[in-house]
Amino acid sequence: MKNKHKNLAYIDFIICELEKDNILRKDVLPLFINKFKVSDRTFDTYWNKANEDFKINNENKKAKLKEIDLSNSINTLKENLDLINSSLLSIIKKEQLVEEKAYDITIGKVVVYYREPSPMEIIEAIKEYNRINGI
Numbered sequence: 001m002k003n004k005h006k007n008l009a010y011i012d013f014i015i016c017e018l019e020k021d022n023i024l025r026k027d028v029l030p031l032f033i034n035k036f037k038v039s040d041r042t043f044d045t046y047w048n049k050a051n052e053d054f055k056i057n058n059e060n061k062k063a064k065l066k067e068i069d070l071s072n073s074i075n076t077l078k079e080n081l082d083l084i085n086s087s088l089l090s091i092i093k094k095e096q097l098v099e100e101k102a103y104d105i106t107i108g109k110v111v112v113y114y115r116e117p118s119p120m121e122i123i124e125a126i127k128e129y130n131r132i133n134g135i
Contacts, residue, residue, distance in 0.1 A: 007046070010036065014050035015057075084132065091117050091125040 090096030097114035
């Protein structure tokens with residue numbers, strides 16, 4: 001058990017150096033030998049194992065970040081879809097007014113006004129709602 005603990009300490013030490021971007025064997029070797037008083041050959045054994053573990057850990061971290069990113073994207077898409085559905089239903093039920101902008105020549109400005117959706121706009125909203133929801 002003591003040997004296993006020592007092996008883990010060796011690997012952990014090297015992984016810590018790799019995480020600090022100290023990635024060259026020639027740079028880590030003197031630190032390792034100075035700390036643990038072992039041979040170059042012993043260092044090489046643990047150097048290779050630590051590099052394998054470090055690579056696997058990095059790949060796992062990248063995979064988890066991609067998974068989180070994908071989950072966030074899916075949640076954003078669901079929220080956007082819910083908002084679109086809500087807006088379309090509001091138009092269909094005539095609960096939401098349609099914003100119109102027009103240039104008023106008399107005052108020389110663009111004027112914004114709101115009106116009820118037209119029958120064609122309601123039909124288009126129904127079609128879009130059905131298309132989005134696979135109906």
